[in-house]
Amino acid sequence: xxxxxxxxxxxxxxxxxxxxxxxxxxxxxxxxxxxxxxxxxxxxxxxxxxxxxxxxxxxxxxxxxxxxxxxxxxxxxxxxxxxxxxxxxxxxxxxxxxxxxxxxxxxxxxxxxxxxxxxxxxxxxxxxxxxxxxxxxxxxxxxxxxxxxxxxxxxxxxxxxxxxxxxxxxxxxxxxxxxxxxxxxxxxxxxxxxxxxxxxxxxxxxxxxxxxxxxxxxxxxxxxxxxxxxxxxxxxxxxxxxxxxxxxxxx
Amino acid sequence: xxxxxxxxxxxxxxxxxxxxxxxxxxxxxxxxxxxxxxxxxxxxxxxxxxxxxxxxxxxxxxxxxxxxxxxxxxxxxxxxxxxxxxxxxxxxxxxxxxxxxxxxxxxxxxxxxxxxxxxxxxxxxxxxxxxxxxxxxxxxxxxxxxxxxxxxxxxxxxxxxxxxxxxxxxxxxxxxxxxxxxxxxxxxxxxxxxxxxxxxxxxxxxxxxxxxxxxxxxxxxxxxxxxxxxxxxxxxxxxxxxxxxxxxxxxxxxxxxxxxxxxxxxxxxxxxxxxxxxxxxxxxxxxxxxxxxxxxxxxxxxxxxxxxxxxxxx
Ligand code: SF4
Ligand code: SF4
Ligand code: SF4
Numbered sequence: 001x002x003x004x005x006x007x008x009x010x011x012x013x014x015x016x017x018x019x020x021x022x023x024x025x026x027x028x029x030x031x032x033x034x035x036x037x038x039x040x041x042x043x044x045x046x047x048x049x050x051x052x053x054x055x056x057x058x059x060x061x062x063x064x065x066x067x068x069x070x071x072x073x074x075x076x077x078x079x080x081x082x083x084x085x086x087x088x089x090x091x092x093x094x095x096x097x098x099x100x101x102x103x104x105x106x107x108x109x110x111x112x113x114x115x116x117x118x119x120x121x122x123x124x125x126x127x128x129x130x131x132x133x134x135x136x137x138x139x140x141x142x143x144x145x146x147x148x149x150x151x152x153x154x155x156x157x158x159x160x161x162x163x164x165x166x167x168x169x170x171x172x173x174x175x176x177x178x179x180x181x182x183x184x185x186x187x188x189x190x191x192x193x194x195x196x197x198x199x200x201x202x203x204x205x206x207x208x209x210x211x212x213x214x215x216x217x218x219x220x221x222x223x224x225x226x227x228x229x230x231x232x233x234x235x236x237x238x239x240x241x242x243x244x245x246x247x248x249x250x251x
Numbered sequence: 252x253x254x255x256x257x258x259x260x261x262x263x264x265x266x267x268x269x270x271x272x273x274x275x276x277x278x279x280x281x282x283x284x285x286x287x288x289x290x291x292x293x294x295x296x297x298x299x300x301x302x303x304x305x306x307x308x309x310x311x312x313x314x315x316x317x318x319x320x321x322x323x324x325x326x327x328x329x330x331x332x333x334x335x336x337x338x339x340x341x342x343x344x345x346x347x348x349x350x351x352x353x354x355x356x357x358x359x360x361x362x363x364x365x366x367x368x369x370x371x372x373x374x375x376x377x378x379x380x381x382x383x384x385x386x387x388x389x390x391x392x393x394x395x396x397x398x399x400x401x402x403x404x405x406x407x408x409x410x411x412x413x414x415x416x417x418x419x420x421x422x423x424x425x426x427x428x429x430x431x432x433x434x435x436x437x438x439x440x441x442x443x444x445x446x447x448x449x450x451x452x453x454x455x456x457x458x459x460x461x462x463x464x465x466x467x468x469x470x471x472x473x474x475x476x477x478x479x480x481x482x483x484x485x486x487x488x489x490x491x492x493x494x495x496x497x498x499x500x501x502x503x504x505x506x507x508x509x510x511x512x513x514x515x516x517x518x519x520x521x522x523x524x525x526x527x528x529x530x531x532x533x534x535x536x537x538x539x540x541x542x543x544x545x546x547x548x549x550x551x552x553x554x555x556x557x558x559x560x561x562x563x564x565x
Binding site for chain 1: 255257258318319320321324325327328330331333334335336337338340341397398399400401483557558559560561562563564565
């Protein structure tokens with residue numbers, strides 16, 4: 001993992017197609033977070049960029065996340081919505097992968113009465129301390145992205161944690177690792193030299209529900225922000241959103 | 252629908268009961284501190300309020316704890332205090348229960364006893380009960396109002412509505428106690444005094460109900476005048492909306508218009524012609540029951556509406 005990034009990526013691609021159970025080399029094959037060069041602005045601020053021009057809506061991220069954390073049936077940390085619109089023959093379907101936005105101004109944190117939900121100083125990841133959480137569900141209601149749920153097994157508030165256990169070991173999150181389209185980029189937004197910062201600088205990006213003032217750290221390239229309510233705009237034609245969650249509506 | 256929600260019937264019940272408790276203590280404290288036109292029955296009414304107040308709050312708090320994912324961890328709420336309305340609110344609840352129980356204790360001896368130590372303690376506690384009663388009523392609304400992600404709740408109108416509803420629920424519970432335990436009749440002087448008190452409570456309640464109605468109309472008006480999420484959220488209580496029936500049927504008609512009408516019918520003759528006030532037992536019982544049902548329905552509609560609506564963009 002100490003090699004420079006280009007060779008690292010080349011080696012990773014090569015090894016990925018090779019053996020899986022080859023002990024040490026398989027571990028080394030896991031995509032790693034690039035080492036942070038100097039020139040970072042202040043602290044680490046982790047974020048994710050999802051390029052929807054590449055996303056094929058395969059739900060691999062949803063599955064990888066489910067198995068990484070053994071997320072119980074009926075709830076998800078990561079999911080992919082399908083947005084279908086238009087009237088035949090002018091129709092289209094786009095995908096919108098969803099997860100916690102690790103907001104810079106997170107309303108889930110400000111409502112938590114126990115301090116169980118907090119934003120980590122060192123890297124901006126918003127976490128739930130399950131040793132403290134009482135399961136009051138306040139944060140679940142306060143999140144404008146429906147990113148949280150009460151884990152039916154543990155009875156604590158739960159959500160995406162940017163795979164801290166992997167990231168802290170220099171690996172990329174599970175959903176990023178698994179994405180066959182390479183649509184997800186994870187990295188330090190405060191580091192102008194990181195792949196995520198460079199890609200964001202070159203592209204037009206957007207966040208979800210910016211009017212909520214939460215300042216999300218999950219960005220999208222080419223997201224379709226069409227809502228079922230937009231059906232009133234005739235040019236959108238028919239709009240159907242399939243959330244792939246128990247709740248068929250976005251809240 | 253309700254079992255799919257994060258905050259279900261137990262939370263709704265808590266918000267309602269906390270409001271009734273807060274209202275009852277406010278009525279009692281106001282009376283203890285000498286407000287309103289009450290004669291010799293002042294003490295008796297204040298006593299009902301004092302005895303009623305802690306009960307719904309204690310029951311409601313127990314319900315709230317049961318709603319937690321981890322009920323045995325409820326004490327984590329008291330390990331720190333932060334600016335979360337739930338954190339501040341739990342301390343309010345703790346103080347409220349303690350103070351209201353102490354206040355109720357001072358009412359155990361039946362005689363009013365002026366100038367004695369008990370009376371001083373009672374008045375002192377009443378001064379503490381006032382701000383904490385208001386705090387309880389206000390915080391239950393700020394609790395849900397603190398979330399921009401829930402456009403139906405994120406409005407100062409909800410705070411005013413909850414405060415007025417808490418007060419009218421408190422008055423209603425005291426009126427009900429008066430009607431049930433303090434029957435009219437007997438000595439004419441006592442009976443007249445009792446009727447005067449019932450009249451004072453009834454007029455106060457009618458004013459509160461009309462205030463609620465005004466705030467509901469303002470809420471609907473401003474939702475209609477806005478665009479986007481708030482307007483969309485308020486549409487669930489418009490005709491044809493998912494909550495239109497409980498809202499217009501139980502909150503507005505049964506909880507406000509009918510009891511306000513009953514009370515006006517009884518109060519109006521005195522207001523208009525100075526005629527002696529007649530107490531109708533049926534009104535004294537039915538009006539508060541309707542108000543309490545309406546108060547519960549209000550919490551139900553508001554709590555459900557906030558959860559089934561959200562921001563309309565993505
Ligand atoms: S997306 Fe929701 S849960 Fe995640 S940080 Fe933002 S408000 Fe909190
Ligand atoms: S459910 Fe847990 S993390 Fe969420 S607000 Fe309550 S105590 Fe905090
Ligand atoms: S970062 Fe980890 S926890 Fe978050 S969605 Fe991806 S796999 Fe799930």
